[in-house]
């Protein structure tokens with residue numbers, strides 16, 4: 001998913017590995033139903049426990065002795081959401097957690113208080129006194145959301161309550177929170193695959209004659225059909241799906257820019273006015289689903305066949321555009337070496353693309369725990385020379401990434417260069433030492449097959465079957 005449509009300057013957003021996963025699933029994607037809420041809670045809590053058990057090791061990796069996370073109800077630290085139990089819907093009172101790099105003799109490596117009295121500080125101080133951590137990490141990063149969740153007022157409260165001795169040992173290690181949120185424990189993958197298959201299935205049905213009647217159905221009709229379908233399946237989503245007609249209602253970044261009265265550059269919503277879909281349109285969607293604390297992010301392309309047309313009638317240039325985007329995805333994935341920064345991966349990928357004669361833009365991001373999750377970013381639509389702060393982080397493994405980008409391709413039937421976007425999620429397969437597609441890679445256009453009606457036959461002849 002790309003970033004805000006309104007803020008032009010902030011849009012959107014490790015042995016080179018070979019993608020070994022299936023690239024074009026054999027069977028049509030199916031809608032995957034979710035377990036009961038009670039069973040979901042049990043599954044998700046299991047994943048959270050596995051994640052929590054990794055924290056002491058992550059603290060040791062970054063040379064931090066203890067990590068303090070504290071918040072009041074409705075002013076939660078960003079990390080809270082990755083550590084909460086499924087039946088918690090917010091923090092309560094003051095919710096304070098301490099994690100230790102080295103467990104005590106009794107084996108406790110974490111302590112949690114839910115309290116609104118000074119008892120929490122007295123007990124916390126007693127534990128700190130007993131363990132004497134020399135580095136006590138707080139989530140106070142200035143530029144990285146996932147490591148900046150400690151509210152300013154809560155930091156003051158902690159400093160006051162613990163006193164100067166402990167305040168002198170406060171440290172910031174942004175990668176701590178980033179790695180804890182980024183790490184996708186293995187048990188999540190089977191469900192992530194199911195979510196991804198469902199996302200593919202919704203796109204395929206949305207881009208079919210079941211939903212689209214050329215000349216009548218508009219892009220917004222399809223978007224809202226997707227929203228309703230998500231709800232019918234008991235899933236949710238984390239952004240409004242978008243449907244564009246390539247070369248007509250183009251991508252956000254390519255939309256007209258205008259200066260607002262206050263001088264800020266705005267991007268007009270390219271979906272407006274709402275367009276009806278026609279024969280010969282190249283359709284694009286950016287779509288994701290959310291369930292069980294997981295988020296997917298996918299962009300696929302479709303082509304609306306004229307009545308009577310078959311797959312072989314899709315203009316070759318349109319297929320080539322998709323192929324170029326696929327190639328650019330493969331280039332990025334091959335450069336995603338663990339430990340390299342997003343900026344390094346971006347530069348290597350753009351250099352390689354240029355050498356292969358591919359023009360486009362790369363804007364990949366971590367996904368899974370959040371739609372745009374914790375971890376380095378590999379370009380943003382407005383930042384192709386490197387991304388301050390986020391692009392400087394090293395790429396982590398055991399996480400999911402959205403391979404999001406577009407490749408430009410000249411379409412002679414339209415006499416225009418069209419941007420072919422693609423977005424697909426990968427996971428790190430530790431055994432294979434490689435990134436793999438979570439469900440697949442879109443290597444074939446989705447075909448919207450329409451039936452000829454008498455009234456449309458006339459239209460068809462008048463259009464001459466042009467793209």
Ligand SMILES: *[C@@H]1O[C@H](CO)[C@@H](O)[C@H](O)[C@H]1NC(C)=O
Nearest residue numbers: 060065101102131132133134
């Ligand atoms: C935890 O153990 C590591 C070695 O594994 C050591 O370097 C560190 O000082 C210990 N920290 C504390 C708080 O004992």
Ligand SMILES: *[C@@H]1O[C@H](CO)[C@@H](O)[C@H](O)[C@H]1NC(C)=O
Nearest residue numbers: 032033034036231232233234
């Ligand atoms: C959605 O949830 C309702 C209520 O629990 C249930 O009856 C229905 O079968 C669910 N639908 C799907 C597709 O899982």
Ligand SMILES: *[C@@H]1O[C@H](CO)[C@@H](O)[C@H](O)[C@H]1NC(C)=O
Nearest residue numbers: 410411412413414415416417
């Ligand atoms: C294609 O577009 C170019 C410029 O955009 C224009 O000069 C040229 O005449 C167009 N060709 C046709 C066949 O319309």
